[in-house]
Amino acid sequence: xxxxxxxxxxxxxxxxxxxxxxxxxxxxxxxxxxxxxxxxxxxxxxxxxxxxxxxxxxxxxxxxxxxxxxxxxxxxxxxxxxxxxxxxxxxxxxxxxxxxxxxxxxxxxxxxxxxxxxxxxxxxxxxxxxxxxxxxxxxxxxxxxxxxxxxxxxxxxxxxxxxxxxxxxxxxxxxxxxxxxxxxxxxxxxxxxxxxxxxxxxxxxxxxxxxxxxxxxxxxxxxxxxxxxxxxxxxxxxxxxxxxxxxxxxxxxxxxxxxxxxxxxxxxxxxxxxxxxxxxxxxxxxxxxxxxxxxxxxxxxxxxxxxxxxxxxxxxxxxxxxxxxxxxxxxxxxxxxxxxxxxxxxxxxxxx
Amino acid sequence: xxxxxxxxxxxxxxxxxxxxxxxxxxxxxxxxxxxxxxxxxxxxxxxxxxxxxxxxxxxxxxxxxxxxxxxxxxxxxxxxxxxxxxxxxxxxxxxxxxxxxxxxxxxxxxxxxxxxxxxxxxxxxxxxxxxxxxxxxxxxxxxxxxxxxxxxxxxxxxxxxxxxxxxxxxxxxxxxxxxxxxxxxxxxxxxxxxxxxxxxxxxxxxxxxxxxxxxxxxxxxxxx
Numbered sequence: 221x222x223x224x225x226x227x228x229x230x231x232x233x234x235x236x237x238x239x240x241x242x243x244x245x246x247x248x249x250x251x252x253x254x255x256x257x258x259x260x261x262x263x264x265x266x267x268x269x270x271x272x273x274x275x276x277x278x279x280x281x282x283x284x285x286x287x288x289x290x291x292x293x294x295x296x297x298x299x300x301x302x303x304x305x306x307x308x309x310x311x312x313x314x315x316x317x318x319x320x321x322x323x324x325x326x327x328x329x330x331x332x333x334x335x336x337x338x339x340x341x342x343x344x345x346x347x348x349x350x351x352x353x354x355x356x357x358x359x360x361x362x363x364x365x366x367x368x369x370x371x372x373x374x375x376x377x378x379x380x381x382x383x384x385x386x387x388x389x390x391x392x393x394x395x396x397x398x399x400x401x402x403x404x405x406x407x408x409x410x411x412x413x414x415x416x417x418x419x420x421x422x423x424x425x426x427x428x429x430x431x432x433x434x435x436x437x438x439x440x441x442x443x444x445x446x447x448x449x450x451x452x453x454x455x456x457x458x459x460x461x462x463x464x465x466x467x468x469x470x471x472x473x474x475x476x477x478x479x480x481x482x483x484x485x486x487x488x489x490x491x492x493x494x495x496x497x498x499x500x501x502x503x504x505x506x507x508x509x510x511x512x513x514x515x516x517x518x519x520x521x522x523x524x525x526x527x528x529x530x531x532x533x534x535x536x537x538x539x540x541x542x543x544x545x546x547x548x549x550x551x552x553x554x555x556x557x558x559x560x561x562x563x564x565x566x567x568x569x570x571x572x
Numbered sequence: 573x574x575x576x577x578x579x580x581x582x583x584x585x586x587x588x589x590x591x592x593x594x595x596x597x598x599x600x601x602x603x604x605x606x607x608x609x610x611x612x613x614x615x616x617x618x619x620x621x622x623x624x625x626x627x628x629x630x631x632x633x634x635x636x637x638x639x640x641x642x643x644x645x646x647x648x649x650x651x652x653x654x655x656x657x658x659x660x661x662x663x664x665x666x667x668x669x670x671x672x673x674x675x676x677x678x679x680x681x682x683x684x685x686x687x688x689x690x691x692x693x694x695x696x697x698x699x700x701x702x703x704x705x706x707x708x709x710x711x712x713x714x715x716x717x718x719x720x721x722x723x724x725x726x727x728x729x730x731x732x733x734x735x736x737x738x739x740x741x742x743x744x745x746x747x748x749x750x751x752x753x754x755x756x757x758x759x760x761x762x763x764x765x766x767x768x769x770x771x772x773x774x775x776x777x778x779x780x781x782x783x784x785x786x787x788x789x790x791x792x793x794x795x796x
Contacts, residue, residue, distance in 0.1 A: 222683050223669070230671035230711070486667035489628055490728075491656025492684050493649075568623045 224504035242512025250520040256454035258532035265387040275440040276418040283443035295414040303421035305333035308403030328403025344383030354383035356394035470554035477558035489567035505555030575767035576602040581634030594620040607761040607768040612787035618771040660728035664740035668712040675708040718749040754780035
């Protein structure tokens, strides 16, 4: 530690540049991770608040709620206890003459079932009639107010916003909750169709109808349009960044260690154990990387304060801490690479 | 008392046509309280001699005894400890740690050798003797070649070794500093009972030596 700290203190420019590199890498990884988390949560925020375990869909729907239709007969045959709810989903465009249009997802629910009962309205109240909506809070940030009447798609009738809820998003689209009966009107479906799906908090929901199937919520989420591709893109980007940072850090440490070999050789000649030099090198790497990550984290925190609300970023401390731990681990691997060179130092080469 | 002994030491590098005999049947001893000079031109085997005497490499055959310990029977770790506790190296290129001040060079020794080093007052005396007591807060790149060499000597002496092995210690020094270093090594041998072995091609150091050996093509012989 003595050698590590003294060298950093003396070689401020060189190690300042190394720390700057780690700051930039960690900042980039933190921002990308936050963006991945933000976009991911906008896909699943509503599903997370529902706290469901399974989704019952039509077998031929390709695990896509919008493609799944349940007939009245099928819905009647499904068990609908306190942990189950039938829902209808429709893509809508909410319009008001003075405000920007919002592409949203209408979710039709029954007032007797858990989604309605557990809904946490932050302003206003839950829908009491077919013409009332509780919408995601992003409507409010775009200027929509309680009591306002909006048109959905090209329908003639208007719907009144009577409540706002937080985190009501599915597939990056804000949700407008209404009655299941309203969903039928909005979707303009065959009267024989009663819902898109049944969602349940039960892990082992029993389906007797051969045309229906209960899917796990993770299978359902992974089949949300674009979700898996988007997540994999971010995972690959972060993974590649980690690998690149490992290579860059390892190269830097290797070059720096090589430059120190003549000094290390003399120290070895004088009886300084290789272990002392190895520990010094690893400690130095840790100091550099941890300092860089802390500054990167500070920049990320500052970014979180100034970034516009419209940017889908979620600063999840446990996730970012795990990423930081991954970076530290990466740097330790990078620091271990030159260890062999230190162990193999031949003092004779310096003297002879 | 004999501090360093080499008996029938040979060192060969390479094989066949590339075979080089760096040392040939070397018999040598250095006593405490004496400054021994080994003179020879470049390529004569001086550095090979020094690295074998300093336990940094092993001879092809023959025995090396340091304070009576036969190096052939010591593990690499024991040899490392032996170097740390009993040997002081002074090298041609100083090789001070560039990012440590003069004071911190000694602190580093304290970190790896916890006891038996010179006391603070002994170190002060040594630094005064070497004329570098005003330079303790300087970095090596702020010192002249002569000052660096004197700091390197002080660092080699700080762990209080019985044997000092110096490799061309005056190579980068002017005549005034050569005299200074020669006197210092003689003084260390005579007043502090060190066994000082200097390998060099600098004939100016002959005036300070108690024993002089010549080395040519790996063969060592005592000068009459």
